[in-house]
Amino acid sequence: MPVNITNRADAEAIIREQIVSSIFQDAPKNSVFMGMARKLPNMTSNQTxxxxxxxxxxxxxxxGDTGMKQTTRQAWDNVYLNAGELAVIVPIPDAVLSDTEFDIFGEITPRIMEAIGQKVDAAVIFGDNRPREWQADIITLARQAGNNVAAATGKDYYDLILGDGGVFAKVETDGFGVSGAVAPMNFKAKLRGLRDTTGQPIFKSNMQDVARYTLDGAPITFPENGGFYPEIAQLVVGDFGQAVYSIRQDVTVKILDQGVIQDPVTKEIVYNLAQQDMTALRVVFRMGWALPNPATRMNEDRTGCAFAYLEPGTPATTQKVTFTVTDGAESSPKAYAGARINVDGAILVTGADGKAEFNLRAGTYTAKISKKGFITVTETFTVASTAVTKAITLTAQS
Structure with a gap:
C-alpha cells in the first residue's frame, strides 16, 4: 500500500486557512547559493x-620613428544558462483537507521551498544530482583550477584559510576577491579563537548585522538546509558575484483534483485523484546557473576560478582523465600545445606534449576541444572507478 501521502494522522493538529498558490518569491531565501550569487532577469526560454x-x-x-605598428584581436565566447527542472507532487485525501483546521498546503509549501533550496545548493556547489545540461559544479571547477587546499600536517586552520597557499590566496591569485564563504555548522568550532598576525580574531559574529558571521571580513554562512556536504569540502570561499543564476518564467504551482499519479519506475498507477477523492499540489521549479569566467589580465586563458575550497581530512575520490591532442597521424603523431579543453566549464590548456589532465568524480561529462585554426571537437565521456584516457584528433580548418 502507498505510504508517501499526508494522511489524517499527519495533519490532525493543524488548522485550515486559504490555500497558498505561489511559493517562489521566497525560494532564493532557502538556498545559500541563490542568496549569495547574482540574479539575472528571468529566463524567457529554456536556454539563455x-x-x-x-x-x-x-x-x-x-x-623607433619608422617602426611597424602591430595588430591584435579581441574575441568573445558563449556561456549558456540551461534551465534544469525540479518538481514534486504532494497528494492529500480530500477528507483530510476538509476536516483539518489549518491550511495543509500552507504548512507544506515552506518545506517545499526548503527542499528546493537544498537541491539547488547540493547541485550547484557539489554536483549532487545536477541536471546534465548544467555546467560542472563549483567544487569541480575550483579543483581543476588548482584551487583545492588539502589539510596538511603542521598547518593550522589559519594557514589553510588565510596563509600563503590558503583558500583565500587561491582565489586572489586568480584575480578575484573573496565576497563570501560557506561551511558546515560544525566548522564554527574550528574557527573560534583563530587570530591574525596582529592578534585580531578572523572569525567574528554580530547578531545585529545582516552578515551575522564574517571570516576575515567576508560574510560566512552555515547552511541548515542539508545542502552542504562536509565529506567533500570543509569550507568553500569565493567571489559569489561571478556566479549568476536565472529562474525560468514558466514556474508553476497547481492544485490538481483530476488525473493519475504513476510510479516513475514501474509506471503503475499509484493514485487516481478523481476516483480516490484526492487533491494534489504540483510544484515545478526551473532555473539555470553559470560561472562565466571571462578572460581578465590575471586570468587570460580562463583556466582560473573565482572559488576555492578546503578539503576534508580524507578527500573525495576522483579519477584522472587525461586528454592527448594530436594531428592523429598513425606514425609519430604531432602533439598540439595550447589546445583548450573545456569540460562542462572547467578549462585547461594542453602543454607541449599535447596533454591536459583533469581530476573528476564519477559522472558523465562533455568536453569541447578547440584551438585557433582547427575544427572544434566535442566528446562525451563517463567517469566511473578507473582512470580515463581520451585521444583527440584535431583537423585544420580548410
Whole structure:
C-alpha cells in the first residue's frame, strides 16, 4: 500500500486557512547559493546565452620613428544558462483537507521551498544530482583550477584559510576577491579563537548585522538546509558575484483534483485523484546557473576560478582523465600545445606534449576541444572507478 501521502494522522493538529498558490518569491531565501550569487532577469526560454570575453587585446611598443605598428584581436565566447527542472507532487485525501483546521498546503509549501533550496545548493556547489545540461559544479571547477587546499600536517586552520597557499590566496591569485564563504555548522568550532598576525580574531559574529558571521571580513554562512556536504569540502570561499543564476518564467504551482499519479519506475498507477477523492499540489521549479569566467589580465586563458575550497581530512575520490591532442597521424603523431579543453566549464590548456589532465568524480561529462585554426571537437565521456584516457584528433580548418 502507498505510504508517501499526508494522511489524517499527519495533519490532525493543524488548522485550515486559504490555500497558498505561489511559493517562489521566497525560494532564493532557502538556498545559500541563490542568496549569495547574482540574479539575472528571468529566463524567457529554456536556454539563455551570455557573451563573455575569451581573448584580450595586446598593445605593443613601436621601435623607433619608422617602426611597424602591430595588430591584435579581441574575441568573445558563449556561456549558456540551461534551465534544469525540479518538481514534486504532494497528494492529500480530500477528507483530510476538509476536516483539518489549518491550511495543509500552507504548512507544506515552506518545506517545499526548503527542499528546493537544498537541491539547488547540493547541485550547484557539489554536483549532487545536477541536471546534465548544467555546467560542472563549483567544487569541480575550483579543483581543476588548482584551487583545492588539502589539510596538511603542521598547518593550522589559519594557514589553510588565510596563509600563503590558503583558500583565500587561491582565489586572489586568480584575480578575484573573496565576497563570501560557506561551511558546515560544525566548522564554527574550528574557527573560534583563530587570530591574525596582529592578534585580531578572523572569525567574528554580530547578531545585529545582516552578515551575522564574517571570516576575515567576508560574510560566512552555515547552511541548515542539508545542502552542504562536509565529506567533500570543509569550507568553500569565493567571489559569489561571478556566479549568476536565472529562474525560468514558466514556474508553476497547481492544485490538481483530476488525473493519475504513476510510479516513475514501474509506471503503475499509484493514485487516481478523481476516483480516490484526492487533491494534489504540483510544484515545478526551473532555473539555470553559470560561472562565466571571462578572460581578465590575471586570468587570460580562463583556466582560473573565482572559488576555492578546503578539503576534508580524507578527500573525495576522483579519477584522472587525461586528454592527448594530436594531428592523429598513425606514425609519430604531432602533439598540439595550447589546445583548450573545456569540460562542462572547467578549462585547461594542453602543454607541449599535447596533454591536459583533469581530476573528476564519477559522472558523465562533455568536453569541447578547440584551438585557433582547427575544427572544434566535442566528446562525451563517463567517469566511473578507473582512470580515463581520451585521444583527440584535431583537423585544420580548410
Amino acid at each position: 546565452r551570455i557573451r563573455v570575453l575569451d581573448f584580450l587585446p595586446t598593445a605593443y611598443w613601436v621601435d
